[in-house]
Amino acid sequence: MDQLINRRDLLKLAGMGVAVFVSGTAIRAGGSQQKENDSFYFVQLSDTHWGFNGPAINPDSQGTLKKAVAAVNALDEQPDFVVFTGDLTQTTDNRGVRRDRMAEFRDIVSQLKVKTVRFMAGEHDASLDRGEAYQEFFGDLHYTFDHNGVHFIVLDNVSDPMAAVGEKQLQWLQADLKQQDKDARIVVLTHRPLFDLAPDWDWATQDGAAVIDTLMPHSNVTVLYGHIHQEHHHMTGHIAHHAAKSLMWALPEAHSVPKKGPMPWNAAEPYKGLGFRNVEARVRAGQYDIEEFPVLKG
């Protein structure tokens, strides 16, 4: 998916209510380059891990997020809003350093031209203190918002260090969904995969199956998440799940190597595997067109 998308891939993804494009090309679904009347788009950035220091993994750890902010600002058409799907900062045991990193991250992303920015936590931000510092800087760990006919639900599957959503939040989700029509356009934003992508690589949510069961009666649900530091697409029934790339390091495909670990930096192809995405919501059709962008245009 990182390289060229072929007809087979497009057909496969067509069944997922999504079209995926690569490398910031201008191609749009059906060849249309015009935004439809009922559509809007937003940008998803993920796993920025501000504060990480590992020259062999990313020698530009201080610059990658800033380059991504500049790249978003340079888009021809600005998105309606930006979402960060967790792991904003690299974890630390030091409470003061944790807050310093969050303050620095917030300062950097304040340079985005788009002023509507939605945040959510990753385990690096919230698991060691159950989200205490995160909430001081970025607000609630789970919440909803609506935009142009789409209901967005931000779920927290990280502030519990055992990666559970928890019964209380599940009840909150059930109550929220009761207010929605069965065919409402729903986008769930979260950090970890809600399905068992690779539990032995910690790529799962302990009670993710209960979340999916709760969402299942709704006919138009799409999940956008991070955590696995690579693009990934999966269906659980009619619910599509799309993972985003990281802006600090890439991870290999699940079980493709004996032990999970960051992909080393490749000087010949800097920033390879890193990037962000545009998501165009075509509301009436209930379709989402995902366009992947690199940190630097090649």
Added chain:
Amino acid sequence: MKKLALFLVAAAIGYFYQESMARPSAKDPQSDEQVIRISAKTFEFEPSEITVKKGIPVTLELISADRHHGFKLSAFQLRADIRPGSVERVRFVPDRTGTFSFLCDVFCGDGHEEMSGTLTVIE
């Protein structure tokens, strides 16, 4: 005084029982059980590679040297919390050969992602 003596004897028996149960032996000849102690600490398991025999019961004795960790061995649907100051015992019978990974599933800090190991089951 008598009560104190009884208490001390009981405490000593308890201590030696726990120590004998927790020893890092590969196999208990009495019960034909494989007993393996695994120590968790940020950010590794020690040992991180263990080998057991198929069909012979295994007891993993899990201890933490520092903070709350988790142990998850998905292939055999095993998980446990490991907390400092106690020994968590996990028992199972490996019913198939192969190499299976386990990991800490309680986020424990920078380096948590690398905290994993492998269990190899041989004939």
